[in-house]
Amino acid sequence: MKPITLLTGLCVIAMAVFSGLLALDNSPPPHKKNKDSNKVSVERTKEEWKKILSPEQFRILREAGTERPNGKIYLEFKEQGAGTYYCAGCNTELFSSKEKFDSHCGWPSFYDPSKAKNIKTSTDYHLGYARTEVLCASCGGHLGHVFKGEGFDTPTDKRYCINGTVLKFVPLTNIQSGKLSREKGEK
Numbered sequence: 792m793k794p795i796t797l798l799t800g801l802c803v804i805a806m807a808v809f810s811g812l813l814a815l816d817n818s819p820p821p822h823k824k825n826k827d828s829n830k831v832s833v834e835r836t837k838e839e840w841k842k843i844l845s846p847e848q849f850r851i852l853r854e855a856g857t858e859r860p861n862g863k864i865y866l867e868f869k870e871q872g873a874g875t876y877y878c879a880g881c882n883t884e885l886f887s888s889k890e891k892f893d894s895h896c897g898w899p900s901f902y903d904p905s906k907a908k909n910i911k912t913s914t915d916y917h918l919g920y921a922r923t924e925v926l927c928a929s930c931g932g933h934l935g936h937v938f939k940g941e942g943f944d945t946p947t948d949k950r951y952c953i954n955g956t957v958l959k960f961v962p963l964t965n966i967q968s969g970k971l972s973r974e975k976g977e978k
C-alpha cells in the first residue's frame with residue numbers, strides 16, 4: 792500500500808504544481824509575446840550590404856551615420872512632389888509625401904511614418920544624451936531620429952528627422968502607372 796500512497800501523493804503534488812503554474816501564467820499566448828520585436832526579416836552580412844548599398848548608404852544604414860545637412864539629397868527632397876519613400880536597403884515603404892513637412896532643419900522631415908509597423912525605434916546615447924533612433928523594422932537599418940514636442944504645427948508635433956540618402960523616392964505618377972500596367976498585364 793505504501794508505494795501506491797507515495798505515488799498518489801506525488802501525483803497530487805505534481806498536479807498542484809502544474810495547476811499553480813497554469814494559474815500564474817496570465818501572459819498572452821507565446822505567439823502574441825513581443826519577444827521577437829528586435830528580429831528583422833531582412834538579414835545580410837556586412838559584405839552583402841556593401842554590395843547593394845553605396846558607401847554613404849552603408850555608413851548611414853548599417854553604421855548609424857548621418858548625412859551632411861542641406862546637401863544635394865536634401866535639395867532634391869524639397870523638390871519632390873507626391874510619392875512614397877522606401878528603404879534603400881530593403882524597399883520597405885517607410886514614409887510618404889503626405890506626412891512630409893519643411894522643418895528647416897536641413898534633413899528630410901516627416902510628422903509620421905506612412906506605415907507605423909514598418910518603423911521601429913530605440914534609444915541611443917551617441918551624443919551623450921537620450922535620443923530616439925528611427926530604424927527600418929524590416930532590415931534594422933538606421934534611418935535617423937524622431938523628436939517630439941518641438942512646437943511644429945503638424946498633427947503629431949513629431950519630427951522624423953531622416954537621412955534622405957537611405958530613402959528611395961517613387962513619384963505617385965510612377966506608382967499609378969506601374970499599378971495600371973500591372974492590372975493590364977493581369978487581364
Ligand SMILES: [Zn+2]
Nearest residue numbers: 878881927930
Ligand atoms: Zn529596410
